[in-house]
Amino acid sequence: MGNKARIFIIGASGIIAQIVVFRELLVSFYGNELTLGIILAGWIAAELSGAFIFGKAADRIKEKAASFIALQAAYITGFFLSLYAARGLKSLFSLTAGEGAGVGLVLAVSLLAMLPVGLSHGALFACACSWRERIPSVYVWETIGTIAGSIILTYLFLPRLSSFQIFFLVSLANLAVCMVALRGARRSWSGYGAVFCLIFSSLLVFYAATGIPHGRLLKIQWPDTDLREYYNSPYGNIAVGEREGQYTFFYNGLPVLSAPGPDEFFIQEQAHLPLLFHPYPRDILVIGGGAGGLLYEAGRHPLRTIAYAEPDPFLIEVFRRHAAGAIEKELSDPRVRIVGTDARYFLRANAKAFDVVLINCGAPSVLSSNRFFTEEFFRLARMSLKPSGLLAFSLPGSPAYLSSELRDLNACISNALRRVFAYVRVLPAERNIFIASDDQQVLTADALLIEKRMQVRPVSIPLFTAAYLEHRFHPSHLGRYNTLMEKATGIINRDARPYAVFSALLWWNSKFSPSWKKVLEACGNLRFAWLLFFSAAAVLLLYPVLRLHPAPQRFAIGYSVATGGFFGMLIDLALIFVYQTGSGYLYRDMGVLVSTFMAGIAVGGIIGGSRLKNAAAKIKLLIGSEFISVLLCLIIGLLAGIPGSAIHRGFLLLLPLLFAAGLCTGIPFSLASGIFLTQTEGPGRVAGFLYSLDLLGSWVAGMTAGIFLLPVFGIGNACLLAALCKAGSLGLLVLFYSKFASQASG
Secondary structure, three states, X not given: OOHHHHHHHHHHHHHHHHHHHHHHHHHHHOOOOOOHHHHHHHHHHHHHHHHHHHHHHHOOOOOHHHHHXXXXXXXXXXXXXXXXXXXXXXHHOOOOOOOOOOHHHHHHHHHHHHHHHHHHHHHHHHHHHHOOOOHHHHHHHHHHHHHHHHHHHHHHHOOOOOHHHHHHHHHHHHHHHHHHHHHHOOOOHXXXXXXXXXXXXXXXXXXXXXXXXHHHHHHHHOOOOEEEEEEEOOOOEEEEEEEOOEEEEEEOOXXXXXXXXXXXXXXXXXXXXXXXXXXXXXXEEXXXXXXXXXXXXXXXXXXXXXXXXXXXXXXXXXXXXXXXXXXXXXXXXXXXXXXXXXXXXXXXXXXXXXXXXXXXXOOOOOHHHHOOOOHHHHHHHHHOEEEEEEEEEEEEOOOOOOOHHHHHHHHHHHHHHHHHOOEEEXXXXXXXXXXXXXXHHHHXXXXXXXXXXXXXXXXXXXXXXXXXXXXXXXXXHHHHHHHHOOOOOOOOOEOOEOHHHHHHHHHHHHHHOHHHHHHHHHHHOOOHHHHHHHHHHHHHHHHHHHHHOOOHHHHHHXXXXXXXXXXXXXXXXXXXXXXXXXXXXHHHHHHHHHHHHHHHHHHHHHHHOOOOOOHHHHHHHHHHHHHHHHHHHHHHHHHHOOOOOHHHOOHHHHHHHHHHHHHHHHHHHHHHHHHHOOOOOOHHHHHHHHHHHHHHHHHHHHHHHHHHHHHHHHHHHHHHHHHHHHHHHHHHHHHOHHHHHHHHHO
16 A cells, blocks of 8 residues: 555545544534534644644654554544543533533533544644655645545445444554555564554454444433434434433434423414414415424414425434324324425525415524524515515513623624514514514504404414413513613624624523633624734734744745635635525535535645746745635625625535635645755654644634634625735735745755
C-alpha cells in the first residue's frame, strides 16, 4: 500500500470520525446550527494542537513507520474514547433526557470529546508530510479521502449503522493500513511499542463489535426509560422511549411527542383557537408536530382536507410503528394527506389555497424550524391562503414577565409577520398565539363569538369554558404584553439574518448558563459599523508591523493562510445556513455539501502545488487567489440577501460557490508550503506550522460566525467582514510583492 493510499484513508477516517462524534454531541446536548460552530471549534482546536505539537518533532523522528503505526493506533483509540465521551460525559453533569445545557458546558464537553480523536488525526497529517511525501500532495490526497469519506458516511453508513458499527468498519480499514506499514518498521524499541499500541487498539475495535459499549451508553443516555427504538434518519436522530405505558418520541435528543397522554391544554389551544377565529374553515395545512393530538383535535371541525407536512418524513414511519392514543386515528383519517416533501417546496408547487395554515414546529431555536418563522416564509404562506385565510403559530411567553431575550424572540418574528400581513392579532399567555390575516374581519373574534362558533359547528372542547374564554380574551393581557414589548428589538427575522435563533440561544443560556448568556448578549449588542471599523484598523496596523518584521515574507504568507482558514470556514457556514434555510435537508445532503467544498480544496491544492518556475510566479498566483476570495465574499453576501435568488433554491448555484470557496482555501496553503520549503525547514515542521495557522483561522470563524456573526449581523455583513480580512491579506502581498519575490528567489 503506497503513501497516497495511506493518506487517502487518513482523510476519509478523519471526516467520518468528525461527523459521527459531531452528531453524538448534538443528540446529547441538543446543539443547534449556531452551536455547531462551537462543536466544530473543539475538533479544530484538537487537530491544530496535534499538527503543531507533532509537527515540531516529526522531522527529527527516525522511525517513521513506527510513529505512523503508533499514531494510527492512537487515532483508533481516540475515536473510541471520543464516542464514549460524547455520549457518556453528559451523565457526569447529572443532566437527564430533555434537560438542556448552556454554551459553556457545550464548549467544554465538545472539546473534551473531540480531543482524543482530533489530536491524533492532526498529528497524522504532520507525520504523513514528513514521511516521503510532498506537503501539497498530502494535502490533496487527504482532501480526496475526506470527499470519499463524507459521501460513504452520509449515504451508506449513517442510514444503516450505529455509531459504534461505523467505528468498527473505519477502524478495520486503519488496522489494515497499519499491518501493511509494519513491514517497514524496524525491530527496535519504537517498533515494539508501535506493535503494543496496535494490539491495544485492536482489542477496543473487537470490543465495540460485541455491541456492549453501544448498549451501555444508550442506558446512560436514556436512564429510567425502556428504549424501544433508536434510529438515525437522514435528517436526524430518532429515539422512542416507553415508561409505564407512556411513549415519548425524541428527535435529536429533545422530546417532541408523548402518547397516549399528550399535553391536552397546549394541543387544544393550538388547534382550536385559530380554527375558531376563521368563520368557516374547510382546507387547512399543518406544518410540523401534527401527530399525537393536533390533527385529531383539528379533525373535530367540519374540515374537508387536512394537509400535514412533517419536516422529517421518517418520523411518520416511527409514529406508525408505535401508534398509541390519537396517533392511529389521526393518521388513518381519510381527510389527512401527508405531504412527503418539505413545506416550503410544497407551498411553491401547490396550486390549492388554504383557509388556515398552522405552524407547530416549536420555538425557532434551530435553523430547521426558524425557516418557518421568517419574512420570506410568511410571504410564501400568504400566497397560499384564501382571501379570508389566516396563518397561526405560538411562541414561548409569560403572563406576567418577559425576559429581554424572550421579548426579542417574539419581537423579531412579530416584526417579520407584520411586514407581510395587513393585520396581526396576539393572544398573550404562557404560549403567545399569533394569528395573521389580510382580512381584518377575521381577527375581530372575541370570547362570545368563539363560544357561538363552538355551538354552531358543533365542537365540544372541555377546556374552552365561558370563564376560560373570558379570561383568555381579556384586554388587560394584551395591554400588559404591549407594555413589555415597548423596548423590544426592531430587527426582522429573515432567511439571511436568522436573529430568532440567536435570541433562542440567549434564552436557552439564561436558564442553563447565565454567565455565558452575558457573553453572548455582549456579542449581540455589538454594532457592525464599529466591528467593521476596528477590523479595518487592525488590518491597517499590519502594514507597519510588516515593515519592521525580520521575516516579512513569512508573516504575510502566514497571514494569508490564517485568513484563508477564516474565509473558508465562514463562507462554508454561510452557504450551509443558506441551504438549510432554503431546503431543510442539511443532514441528508451534508455529504454533497462537504464533498463539493473539499473537492474545491483538492483542486486548489493541485493548482497551488504545481511546479511553477519560480517563487515570483507562486506569489502572483497567491495574489490572484486572494483577489478572487474578496470577490467571492461580496458575491455570496449579495446573493444571500436577495430573497428568492438562485442561491436559496438548491444546488444549482450553491455547489459552484462552495467549490469556488474551497478552491480559494486550498490554493494559499499549497503555495505557502512550496514557498516555505525553499528555506531550510523540514516538511513536517512546515506542515505543522501552516496547518496550525489554517486551523486557527477556521477556529476563530467557527467560534464567531456560527454563534453571532451570521445570525446577528446577517450573512451579507458577515461575508463583508470576511472580504475585509482577505483584502488585507491581498494588500500585504501586493504592496510588498517585489520584496517578497526577491527574498523568495534568493
